[in-house]
Amino acid sequence: MKRATLRDIAQSLGVTVATVSRALKNYPDISKATKQTVLAAAERLHYAPHPMAVKLRQQAYKVVGVVIPDIIHPFFSDVISGIVDVMEDLGYHIILSQSNESYEKEIRVTQMLQATGVDGLLVCLSNETVDVGHLQALQEYDVPVVLFDKISPLLEASSVVTNDFQGAYDAVAHLLDQGYTRVAHIKGPPHPENTRQRFAGYRAALAAYGLPYRAEYVAECTHVTQDEGAFFNRQFMALAEPPEALFAVTDSVAIGAITALKEAGWRVPQDMAVIGFSDWAVCRLLEPSISSVSQPGYDIGRRASELLLREIRQLREALPLEHSQLVLDARIQIRQSSQRPVSV
Amino acid sequence: MKRATLRDIAQSLGVTVATVSRALKNYPDISKATKQTVLAAAERLHYAPHPMAVKLRQQAYKVVGVVIPDIIHPFFSDVISGIVDVMEDLGYHIILSQSNESYEKEIRVTQMLQATGVDGLLVCLSNETVDVGHLQALQEYDVPVVLFDKISPLLEASSVVTNDFQGAYDAVAHLLDQGYTRVAHIKGPPHPENTRQRFAGYRAALAAYGLPYRAEYVAECTHVTQDEGAFFNRQFMALAEPPEALFAVTDSVAIGAITALKEAGWRVPQDMAVIGFSDWAVCRLLEPSISSVSQPGYDIGRRASELLLREIRQLREALPLEHSQLVLDARIQIRQSSQRPVSV
DNA sequence: TTGGATTCCGAAATCGATTACGTTACCGAT
DNA sequence: ATCGGTAACGTAATCGATTTCGGAATCCAA
Numbered sequence: 174m175k176r177a178t179l180r181d182i183a184q185s186l187g188v189t190v191a192t193v194s195r196a197l198k199n200y201p202d203i204s205k206a207t208k209q210t211v212l213a214a215a216e217r218l219h220y221a222p223h224p225m226a227v228k229l230r231q232q233a234y235k236v237v238g239v240v241i242p243d244i245i246h247p248f249f250s251d252v253i254s255g256i257v258d259v260m261e262d263l264g265y266h267i268i269l270s271q272s273n274e275s276y277e278k279e280i281r282v283t284q285m286l287q288a289t290g291v292d293g294l295l296v297c298l299s300n301e302t303v304d305v306g307h308l309q310a311l312q313e314y315d316v317p318v319v320l321f322d323k324i325s326p327l328l329e330a331s332s333v334v335t336n337d338f339q340g341a342y343d344a345v346a347h348l349l350d351q352g353y354t355r356v357a358h359i360k361g362p363p364h365p366e367n368t369r370q371r372f373a374g375y376r377a378a379l380a381a382y383g384l385p386y387r388a389e390y391v392a393e394c395t396h397v398t399q400d401e402g403a404f405f406n407r408q409f410m411a412l413a414e415p416p417e418a419l420f421a422v423t424d425s426v427a428i429g430a431i432t433a434l435k436e437a438g439w440r441v442p443q444d445m446a447v448i449g450f451s452d453w454a455v456c457r458l459l460e461p462s463i464s465s466v467s468q469p470g471y472d473i474g475r476r477a478s479e480l481l482l483r484e485i486r487q488l489r490e491a492l493p494l495e496h497s498q499l500v501l502d503a504r505i506q507i508r509q510s511s512q513r514p515v516s517v
Numbered sequence: 518m519k520r521a522t523l524r525d526i527a528q529s530l531g532v533t534v535a536t537v538s539r540a541l542k543n544y545p546d547i548s549k550a551t552k553q554t555v556l557a558a559a560e561r562l563h564y565a566p567h568p569m570a571v572k573l574r575q576q577a578y579k580v581v582g583v584v585i586p587d588i589i590h591p592f593f594s595d596v597i598s599g600i601v602d603v604m605e606d607l608g609y610h611i612i613l614s615q616s617n618e619s620y621e622k623e624i625r626v627t628q629m630l631q632a633t634g635v636d637g638l639l640v641c642l643s644n645e646t647v648d649v650g651h652l653q654a655l656q657e658y659d660v661p662v663v664l665f666d667k668i669s670p671l672l673e674a675s676s677v678v679t680n681d682f683q684g685a686y687d688a689v690a691h692l693l694d695q696g697y698t699r700v701a702h703i704k705g706p707p708h709p710e711n712t713r714q715r716f717a718g719y720r721a722a723l724a725a726y727g728l729p730y731r732a733e734y735v736a737e738c739t740h741v742t743q744d745e746g747a748f749f750n751r752q753f754m755a756l757a758e759p760p761e762a763l764f765a766v767t768d769s770v771a772i773g774a775i776t777a778l779k780e781a782g783w784r785v786p787q788d789m790a791v792i793g794f795s796d797w798a799v800c801r802l803l804e805p806s807i808s809s810v811s812q813p814g815y816d817i818g819r820r821a822s823e824l825l826l827r828e829i830r831q832l833r834e835a836l837p838l839e840h841s842q843l844v845l846d847a848r849i850q851i852r853q854s855s856q857r858p859v860s861v
Numbered sequence: 862t863t864g865g866a867t868t869c870c871g872a873a874a875t876c877g878a879t880t881a882c883g884t885t886a887c888c889g890a891t
Numbered sequence: 892a893t894c895g896g897t898a899a900c901g902t903a904a905t906c907g908a909t910t911t912c913g914g915a916a917t918c919c920a921a
Contacts, residue, residue: 174657178877189901194879202899224634225573226877229906234569235633236612244598250589257588257615261626266612266633268580271601282605289579289610290568313518428802455799458772522907533871538909546869570907573876 177218186214228290233489236266237481238286240296242274242323247453248470249297252321255474256295263482265292276301283307287316293481298323300362300397317484317494321477323365331484333477333499337367337450340466340503341374341420342381344448347464347505348418349382351513353446357390357416359405359426361397371422371450390416394426402429403436410437410445417445418511424449424456424465431463431510441510448511461509469501476501521562530558572634577833580610581825582630584640586618586667591797592814593641596665599818600639607826609636620645627651631660637825642667644706661828661838665821667709675828677821677843681711681794684810684847685718685764686725688792691808691849692762693726695857697790701734701760703749703770705741715766715794734760738770746773747780754781754789761789762855768793768800768809775807775854785854792855805853813845820845 179190186193188207196203196211197220203211214220228234239256241249253269260267268286272279279299284307286294294311296318305328308318312330320332348356358375361368372391379386389412392405402421409416410433421427427449431441441447441461449456452467476499487494523534530537532551540547540555541564547555558564572578583600585593597613604611612630616623623643628651630638638655640662649672652662656674664676692700702719705712716735723730733756736749746765753760754777765771771793775785785791785805793800796811820843831838 174659176658179879180877190878191880191902192900195900198879200880202897204899207899221632223573223877224632225569225578226906227879229567229569229573229908230877230879232906244601245591245594247589247591250594253613254588254615257613261614261629264629266614266629268610269597269601269613270605270610271598285605285608285610288565288568314520315518455802458799459802460804520907523909524907534908535872535910536870539870542909544910548869551869567907570876571909573878574907574909576876 176223177215177220178223179220181218182211182214182220185218186210234290234292235264236268236289236291237478237485238268238270238283238289238291238294240270240272240279240282240286240294242272242297242299244269244271248322248451248468251470252297252474252477255471255476256478257474259475259478259482265482272299274299274301276303280307283311287311287314291316292485293317293319295319295321295477295481297321298325298365300365303327303364315488317481317488319477319481319484321473323367325366329496331477331480331496331498333473333480333501334367335468335473335503336500337370337503338374338377340450340468340505341371342378343374343503343505344450344464344466345375345378345420346382347507348420348446348448348511349378349384351446353418353513354384355387355390355414355416356384356418356420357392357409358420359392359394359402359422359430361422362393362395368422375420394422397423397426399425399429399432402426403433404429406430406433406445407437410434410439415445418442419445419447421447421449424451424453424463427463427465427510428455428459431459442512443514446511446513448505452506456506456508464506464508464511466503466505468503472501520567521559521564522567523564525562526555526558526564529562530554578634578636579608580612580633580635581822581829582612582614582627582633582635582638584614584616584623584626584630584638586616586641586643588613588615592666592795592812595814596641596818596821599815600822601818603819603822603826609826616643618643618645620647624651627655631655631658635660636829637661637663639663639665639821639825641665642669642709644709647671647708659832661825661832663821663825663828665817667711669710673840675821675824675840675842677817677824677845678711679812679817679847680844681714681847682718682721684794684812684849685715686722687718687847687849688794688808688810689719689722689764690725691851692764692790692792692855693722693728695790697762697857698728699731699734699758699760700728700762700764701736701753702764703736703738703746703766703774705766706737706739712766719764738766741767741770743769743773743776746770747777748773750774750777750789751781754778754783759789762786763789763791765791765793768795768797768807771807771809771854772799772803775803775805786856787858790855790857792849796850800850800852808850808852808855810847810849812847816845 179193183190183193196208270282324332360372394401448464450466452465456463456465526537527534540552614626668676704716738745792808794810796809800807800809
């Protein structure tokens with residue numbers, strides 16, 4: 174069965190496509206009578222406007238691209254869910270791509286999305302990404318870009334992030350408040366702004382509590398995996414004066430660190446307190462339950478979508494583009510793994 | 518900055534758009550000289566074909582729609598990842614929608630996808646869905662549909678599913694092999710084919726081992742949540758002769774069931790053995806680690822995509838449509854929660 | 862010099878919908 | 892009778908790329 178077109182309706186009624194089009198779109202200069210017959214014919218033929226023809230004519234696609242490092246990540250699932258919920262309500266569609274944390278792939282998929290024709294782009298940069306020329310190219314062709322989670326100061330664009338600094342500060346302060354003085358940190362790779370912020374929050378908390386920064390208590394992982402968490406925590410545990418508490422840059426690193434502790438017969442939190450970042454669902458289920466810093470993934474998706482839609486609208490109405498930098502609060506979720514036993 | 522069009526190139530060279538188009542697409546009847554100048558001009562102006570114009574002309578959109586109940590589900594993340602990997606390689610894009618397990622929303626999003634113009638649809642039905650008229654409508658307009666995971670026998674279409682029957686059978690057989698005789702089952706809602714199959718596998722295993730089916734050992738949940746798992750397991754635990762082992766329709770139900778056991782001071786697996794279904798990542802991390810049946814989510818996504826692409830191709834070449842029903846093996850992952858202690 | 866075959870490119874239709882502009886017919890007013 | 896006005900619809904351009912058809916120019920052979 175073929176799709177019905179305006180011409181099909183027009184021919185079946187002996188009018189022109191222009192009349193049909195105007196009747197369907199409620200133009201004032203069409204008589205009530207013909208409007209009725211056109212509507213009836215459209216109904217009868219199951220007419221639906223051909224999307225590509227409309228998009229070509231209007232130069233508006235109602236499609237936004239989403240680029241994330243990795244779909245199989247609970248945090249990004251939350252973000253995507255927020256994006257979809259906002260966009261679907263306004264009739265926008267989502268095209269999903271993943272960069273697999275590769276700078277090259279990120280360039281490839283953004284170019285593909287540009288070629289495909291999107292009204293805008295929501296991007297979470299890969300860990301490898303430093304240069305943002307591929308995104309500036311989009312902007313030059315009037316395709317707005319909104320960054321979220323992993324952003325870059327090099328790109329003039331709206332962005333939505335968690336307050337990683339404050340979250341990290343709160344997490345470390347929570348440890349220090351309980352009297353711990355030797356607090357270690359397993360940090361992420363140096364490029365993404367958010368892991369830098371978490372590291373900065375760690376240092377700021379130490380400083381605020383008058384504690385020295387000790388380089389031997391800081392390790393830097395590259396792939397941010399459980400294995401790395403276990404590996405680096407074993408190094409901490411082997412120190413002459415091992416740390417009493419650990420702030421891990423992500424939950425997977427925290428879980429790996431706890432695995433290493435358990436294997437060596439250390440108890441959590443008695444022998445080492447641990448707090449992670451992201452607040453995955455597993456944190457509540459594990460034993461001990463893992464303290465973590467929750468990121469508002471769903472809200473990040475929603476807010477980023479709203480910013481993007483605003484810029485798309487501004488662009489269409491030839492208004493000046495307004496960029497916004499949103500920073501959403503992170504909240505520490507205190508559970509067993511970071512609670513110092515009361516008696517000493 | 519405006520996008521460059523064929524006309525821009527043509528005017529800058531004093532030729533017509535037809536020549537430019539043919540030069541760019543390597544038609545044989547264009548001289549080497551003009552081909553060179555055209556290619557150079559295209560490069561210089563950063564020409565990229567206008568996607569909507571091409572799609573309108575060719576009536577092929579290189580976009581497929583994906584409809585799933587819930588994006589925030591590790592299994593679906595795996596599936597999506599598989600879909601994206603296959604589709605991206607062939608230049609296809611994914612439009613993602615979620616039905617939130619609502620029949621109404623499923624209809625809405627499929628109609629939106631049809632209106633948007635997709636070459637095909639990959640659908641996992643919602644738990645509520647019984648009637649499939651909205652998908653048949655797509656097929657009538659030559660938009661192929663491939664079902665995965667939650668399928669319906671009412672729709673004549675290709676499908677890819679896990680072998681839920683065999684997975685369930687293996688799980689229960691694994692329990693029975695260890696000498697358990699009182700094995701309970703918390704089943705899912707009655708509509709989706711896969712939870713029916715899991716129930717059927719449970720019954721078949723009982724029958725194969727010469728054990729009676731006891732209705733008091735079977736409960737049916739509606740939302741398939743942890744809470745329901747806990748709730749129904751408490752009912753089992755309160756029986757005069759409580760079951761020794763439990764096969765839960767999903768991991769979340771299994772986790773809920775274990776929570777109920779722990780709260781009541783029962784030990785797992787000593788007082789009740791538990792095995793789930795889906796093999797979430799958490800199963801390995803929990804204590805005790807949870808046995809489960811792994812579903813090949815990534816492969817399901819890949820295979821479903823390949824089937825859909827085949828049907829799109831067959832449709833374009835006016836070949837007869839061939840449907841395939843793929844059933845991928847499920848493997849039981851035996852961990853602590855289902856291992857009967859050796860001594861009695 | 863002429864016929865035919867090639868080579869290379871332009872003209873124009875097409876995909877389907879939208880819309881600026883023009884046209885017809887009919888109205889009442891002068 | 893002529894004019895202005897308006898309701899209602901048709902004409903045709905447009906969005907950008909593709910493709911069929913055909914035409915001009917060139918070349919070779921007779």
